[in-house]
Amino acid sequence: MALRLDGVLCWVALVQLLCVQILAEPLKEAPIRLSVVSDVSNEAPQVYHSSALQRGSLLGALRRLQDTNSDFKFTVTENPDYGYYLESVNGVAGSESDFTYWQILTDVHGSPTLIDVGLGCYTPKPYEHITLKLTTW
Numbered sequence: 001m002a003l004r005l006d007g008v009l010c011w012v013a014l015v016q017l018l019c020v021q022i023l024a025e026p027l028k029e030a031p032i033r034l035s036v037v038s039d040v041s042n043e044a045p046q047v048y049h050s051s052a053l054q055r056g057s058l059l060g061a062l063r064r065l066q067d068t069n070s071d072f073k074f075t076v077t078e079n080p081d082y083g084y085y086l087e088s089v090n091g092v093a094g095s096e097s098d099f100t101y102w103q104i105l106t107d108v109h110g111s112p113t114l115i116d117v118g119l120g121c122y123t124p125k126p127y128e129h130i131t132l133k134l135t136t137w
C-alpha cells in the first residue's frame with residue numbers, strides 16, 4: 001500500500017515539475033513579413049522582416065522592427081475605447097482632411113484581408129504577411 005502511495009506521489013511530483021518547466025520556458029519568437037505600400041503616392045513598396053512573440057501583438061513586432069532597423073519608424077495614438085491607432089509610417093501620417101489612413105491587412109491564403117482589431121490587440125501568426133497600406137476612406 002505504502003509502495004503504491006509512493007508511486008502516485010512520484011507521478012504528482014513529475015507532473016508538477018513538467019508544468020513548472022513549461023511555464024518557465026521563454027516564449028518563442030516567430031518571423032513575420034511586413035509590406036509598406038501606398039495607394040495615394042508613387043512610393044515604391046517596401047518589405048521588412050520582423051518577429052512576433054508567440055501570442056504577442058503586432059504592435060510589439062513593429063516596435064521590435066523599429067528598434068533594430070533604422071529604415072522603419074511608426075507612430076501611434078491612443079483611443080480610450082479601441083486602443084492603439086497607427087498614425088504614421090516612415091514619416092507619412094494619415095490625414096483627416098485628406099481622408100487618408102494607414103490600413104492594416106493580413107494575407108489569408110493569398111488574399112489581403114482587413115484585420116478586425118487595432119494593432120495593439122492583433123496577434124500575428126508565425127510567417128504571417130502583414131501589409132500597412134496608406135489609403136483613402
Ligand code: B12
Binds near residue numbers: 079101137
Ligand atoms: C469610421 C471608422 C473608421 C475610419 C475612421 C476615420 C474617420 N475620421 O471617420 C477609418 C477608415 C480610418 C477606420 C480605420 C480602422 N478601423 Co475603424 N471604424 C470606424 C467605425 C465604422 C466608426 C467610428 C466612428 O466614427 N465613431 C463615431 C465617433 C464620433 O467616435 P470616435 O471615438 O471619435 O471615433 C473615432 C475612433 O473610432 C477612431 N477609430 C476608427 N477605427 C479605429 C480603429 C482603432 C483600432 C482605433 C484605435 C481607433 C479607431 O476613428 C474615429 C474618428 O476619429 C467603427 C465601427 C463603429 N460603428 O463604431 C470602426 C472600428 C472602430 N474600426 C475598427 C478597426 C479594426 C479599424 C482598422 C484597424 C481596420 C484596418 N484593418 O485597417 C483601422 C485602423 C487602422 C489604424 N491606422 O490603426 C474596429 C475596432 C475594433 C477593435 N476592437 O479594435 C471597429 C469597431 C469596426 C469593427 N471591426 O468592428 N475606421
